Amino acid sequence: MKILVVDDEPLARTELSYLIKKSPVLKKQKIKLYQAEDIKEAQGILLKYKVDLLFLDISLNEENGFELADELKQLSYSPMIVFATAYDDYAVKAFDVGALDYVLKPFEQERIDQALTKAAKILNTEDNNLKQREQKKSDVLSIELEDRNVIVKKLEIVAATVNNGILTIETNTQKYETRKTLAWLKERLTDSCFMQVHRNAIVNIEDIKEIQPWFNHTLLLIMVNDAKIQVGRSYRKELNERLGM
Known part of the structure; x- marks a missing residue:
């Protein structure tokens, strides 16, 4: 989690940073902590790093933390904001601009932990959603042909x-020829049903119809689409183990 503390008081920045680092909420997380004393310095950090969480003071010398909160809406992403201030009369306005939490000075570990817990839950949900989207994308393979690209469901691939x-x-029904390499394909067929059985072949072991003895103590696989795939000697042991032979 990348966290930015924005406060014009050095002691307040140091204290808040200490409580964040000490928090048990982040014990199992890798954190990166940044500090800024004014809006300009904060802007530089926000443009350089994709900050997840912002602890933002409202009174910043002659500046106002709400100015930075408004500017964040223009970014391609918006970090979560926790207003960390000595003033309790801005809470309503803070939540109106979408603040995650509002903590008062002097800071207490319990309140910092509560704010971090809220942020961690949201980030975990976002990460899980991203993984699901990536998994959904990875269910298909784009194959570059001479004149077009075709999209194939990975689990429909019988052999290559x-x-x-x-x-x-x-x-089962189509053959596609491409200039891509077998290594390129293997990198993308990460499902456990796929196995390299020869230096020049990968098969879906769930689509093996028959296994026949072949020359030099090797095997010949007959696939469900009647494709015939030779098993290299160095791959035979693993195939036997995978198929329980």
Whole structure:
């Protein structure tokens, strides 16, 4: 979690930073803590780093923390804001501008922990949503052909082989030829059902229909689409283990 403390009083910045670092809420998190004494310095940090949480004083010499809060709306992302101030009469306005919390000076560990807990819950939810979106995206594969790109569901891939520099990706009904490498494909087929069985072949082990003995003590796989894939000797042991043979 990246946290920025904005306060024109050095002692207040130091105290608040200490309580943040000490908080058990962040014990298992990697944190990066920044400090700024005015809006200009805060702007520089916010433009350089993607800050997650902002502890913002309202009275900053001749400046006002609400000015910075308004400017944050122009950023491509908006960090969460906790107003940390000696004044209790701005709470309503603070929540009107979307503040996550409002803590008063002198700071207490319990109140800082409460604010950090709120922020951590929101970040965890956002991270989980992002992972779900990434997982959804990763369910499909974009294959670059000579004249177009086709989108294939990864789990529909039965096998892939390389011959003369051409990668052929097969489903039950289609074959796609591309100049991509087998290493490129392997990096993207991370589901446990996919296995490299030869230096030039990857198969979906759930789509193996038959296993036949082959030359030099190797095996020949007959896939559900009737594709025939040779198993390299160095891959046979792992395949046996994966299939419980």
